[in-house]
Amino acid sequence: MNLSLRSSSVLDGTTHVDLATSTVRELNGALHALKPDTNETLWKIANPRGLHAIAAGLDLPVSVEIDGPVGYYCGGMNKQARIIIEGTAGVGVAENMMSGLVHVKGDASQAAGATGNGGLLIIDGNASARCGISMKGIDIVVKGSVGHLSAFMGQAGTLTVLGDAGEALGDSLYEAKLFVRGTVAGLGADCVEKEMRDEHKALLASKLEAAGILGEVDISEFRRYGSSRTLYHFHVDNVSSY
């Protein structure tokens, strides 16, 4: 048991932390202090009550299961860890994630997975505006719908949406790949629908498989969106888009 935590207990190899009596600082401090050979590999967090930066900056293959809603930046900059949120997530869940898994069982607020470099973010409910903004290699699977400006300036990675997408999807997109099953309210500047070839179907299938829903949805129902790359160079003909 970690001594810096005021209220934690270890039962059956599971560390229990109650955020009604321990602080986020104590929790994160204890998680950051874990050694690579730790046997405290499963953490159950009670009473998260929308607190911010829960389980931010982890860098070990541990599991953190959070029982309830979290505030901003839960799992921020995650590396390796598996973070499960049994509730809704505030702004910037899994922002700048490097690797590992963040799974939101409820809805997520704005900028979910923002700037993520790697790892997998699964959102069972809906994600709000700017989901995957400036994404840099993360894979995001949203089972519901995403709000406006999702994948804005997306540089790399995939955004898969089983529901609908809001206005200006993929605005100023670089090389991120977007798959949407439902309707798209509008495409942003430089974002176009692209042909769904076999390699893209295989890529989508691999993401659905990672999210544990391969076979539950029909891949042929998805459309692919990507960059038309016309804004890659400053050009007089593109002035209206600048």
Place this chain on the structure above:
Amino acid sequence: MNDITNTPRTTPRASATFDEYTLSEIRRAAATGIYDIRGAGAKRKVPHFDDLLFLGASISRYPLEGYREKCSTEVLLGTRFAKKPIALKIPITIAGMSFGSLSANAKEALGRGASAMGTSTTTGDGGMTNEERGHSTQLVYQYLPSRYGMNPDDLKRCDAIEVVVGQGAKPGGGGMLLGQKITERVAKMRTLPVGIDQRSACRHPDWTGPDDLEIKIEELREITDWEKPIYVKVGAARPYYDTALAVKSGADVVVVDGMQGGTAATQEVFIENVGIPTLAAVRQAVKALQDLGMHRKVQLIVSGGIRNGADVAKALALGADAVAIGTAALVALGDNDPHYAAEYEALGTKAGAYDDWHEGRDPAGITTQDPALMARLDPVAAGRRLANYLAVLTLECQTIARACGKSHVHNLEPEDLVALTIEAAAMANVPLAGTDWIPGRGGNF
């Protein structure tokens, strides 16, 4: 019939409004259909530290001996919340300039020069390189809207974090890096295709406004276990309110960058027309800290057009804790050096005026990614020049401080200053020389 040849003629007169530069810009715009992009800061003349003078000692104030009596220069940054504040030996830091806009050799030289003098360098809009980490004893890691190259490992190996909200050259604008400079290495660090004209975001992707910023800073502190100082950098636009909001958001240090501040590449119209001069920004930022009872508790770094020890001393006298330099540091490394006069001319410019840094053809090997040009800059020798220059800035600042009777450069105060112009007096909130008149006194600032 009049004899034209014998009629006296007036001298050809150029228009003050449509001057030579303006005419050339109209022609350039007409030919290309796209705005002018360039590096460096505002080139127009604006009220600046030159418009202030120190009073020095007299019968009622006594000075310190120039070479004997101590005049300290050390600065502690991040004393508010950080477990490990940054201790600098001199009140002059190297401002954030990205690898990408600058060559790897230039970044290394900045690290060498700054480290030799016991001060810090700063990364930029393109991530941290091993060269600069290795050669900088104290390295500030910028957290920018683009988040290019941002990762928790570098966050943990930096010495302080600077959340960049804006830059003096372009408050409200994002960065630019044109294709010539997006080489394979630069592209990889930024996760971008090679050779594209890159535009960085101008807003942070996952926070808006001071309430969010507070939570963002809390997250960065959590990730780094509350060890590192967190700076917030703003372009000088509304420095009173921006400083107050940065303090409210939990910043340890506020960086205010005036409109003369350099940039790697921005639209000319932006550089020259958006933001306020450094001189006008300092007092407002200091006033905000004083009104909150946070002056010296949250440290203030001022940048934008700092060139010599007098500028440093004046910024400190107005209430800053330290200054940051960009352009001057590049010049010390060798930027715009007359040594390459012929090559600057071949580029259609001249030594001293070269500002097409975005094109990546810098003869001095500083604002380039071209391996041949870059090889011209010896990072050891250039680092030595920067260290010398920083030493001179420090000596000059101490010279003035001693003349004003101060045993620490932080003891310089507005009462040591007068202004040469009414504008400068109003902006700096010090009396016009020879009078006790401070124009605008009684206003809110």
